[in-house]
Amino acid sequence: MKPFSLSPNPDCLFLTPALKSVIAKVTYTIDERQGLTCILGDVGMGKTTLLRWIAEQYAERSDVISALMPNPRFISDFAFLKGVCQEFDIKTRRSQFEQENELKGFLVDSYQAGKNVVLFIDEAQSLNGKMLEQIRAMLNFETGREKLIQIVFSGQMELRDRLKDPSKKALSSRIFAPSVLTPMSLEDTKALIGYRCEYARVPNPFQDDAVTLIYNHSGGVPREVIKACSIAYTLMVNEGGSVVDVELCQAALAESVM
Ligand SMILES: Nc1ncnc2c1ncn2[C@@H]1O[C@H](COP(=O)(O)OP(=O)(O)OP(=O)(O)O)[C@@H](O)[C@H]1O
Ligand SMILES: [Mg+2]
Incomplete structure (x- = not known):
């Protein structure tokens, strides 16, 4: 198995302290039926x-x-x-009103059966104003204290700007404990590389100063770290080596520049 695949495979996720605290916030929002929360971050930060x-x-x-x-x-x-x-196998109806009622019926039945309904939406920055309004309507389905559906958005920072628009106040005021993914530290970066190698069951060939170089180059953005590691690792394998040192890393970074 390749240790530095770029696919968003959750098994390859290294849980940094920052990610653990995001998970705790999202879990709390869902389990306490607080309705809507969101995970925001720039491109490649690990949202998906x-x-x-x-x-x-x-x-x-x-x-x-x-x-x-x-x-x-x-x-x-x-x-x-x-x-x-459709995601919840609820019947399709001809009108929006009937469809909303169908959804509401499903949510009430689920609540009564002791089931919490959770919808995760990635790339939520693609939702337009009317769709965000639809989300707001879904969040209006509630008992006195709890929401019948919990929704977790994940999206790029532009989602925050969209939600900050005064016309979205009714929705943005409903967002419980939003999270922003920030760049990793050097320590996180080192641990992530170690974790990826361990997961792929290969020895970790990255020397400390090579990791520092990758960290400085990537600015702590996980996708950039993985890309640089992938190129360096491939170079190492092609050269029949077993160590990624600064020199090899520099060659890899030179290759990664478009
Ligand atoms: N904490 C982490 N541990 C291990 N790998 C990570 C971590 N965070 C991100 N990655 C890796 O970085 C890459 C980019 O992650 P992902 O696709 O989730 O980012 P994204 O924020 O959704 O990007 P985009 O804005 O383009 O949708 C993936 O290969 C992913 O596995
Ligand atoms: Mg993504």
Whole structure:
């Protein structure tokens, strides 16, 4: 197995202290039925991998009905609503009003059966104003204290700007404990590389100063770290070596520049 694959495989996720605290916030929002929370971050910060990691934990729980929408690109808010309903195997209806009622019926039944319904939406920055309004309507389904559906957004920073727009106040004021993914520290970067090698069952060939070089080059952005490591590791293998030192790393970084 390749230690530095770029796919957002949750099994390859190294849980930094910062990620653990994001997981704790998201878990709290869901388990306490607080409605909506979001994970924000720049490109390549690990949003998709983290969202999938959290979704996997919930998919295994018998007291939860969950679904993950990887990319909510729909032609209208009604199509989006139908898309959400399809994720939960809810009947499709002709009108938006009937569809909302169908969803509500499902949420009430699930609540009464002791099941928490959770919807994870990745690339949530693609949701347009009407779709965000649809989300707000879904969050209005509640008992006095608890929401009948919990929603976790994951998206790029532009989502925050969109939500900050005064017209979205009704929704943004409902977001519970939002999280922003920040770049990793040098220590995290070193631990991530070690974890990836361990997971792939290969010895970790990266020398400390090579890791520092990668860290400085990547700015602590996980995708950039993985890319640099992947090139350096491949170079090492091609050269028949067993160590990634600064020199090899410099050659790898030179190759990674477009
Ligand atoms: N904590 C981590 N441990 C291990 N690998 C990570 C970690 N965070 C991110 N990665 C890796 O970095 C790469 C980018 O992650 P991911 O695709 O989840 O980022 P993203 O924030 O969703 O990016 P985009 O904004 O392009 O959607 C993936 O290969 C992922 O496995
Ligand atoms: Mg992503």
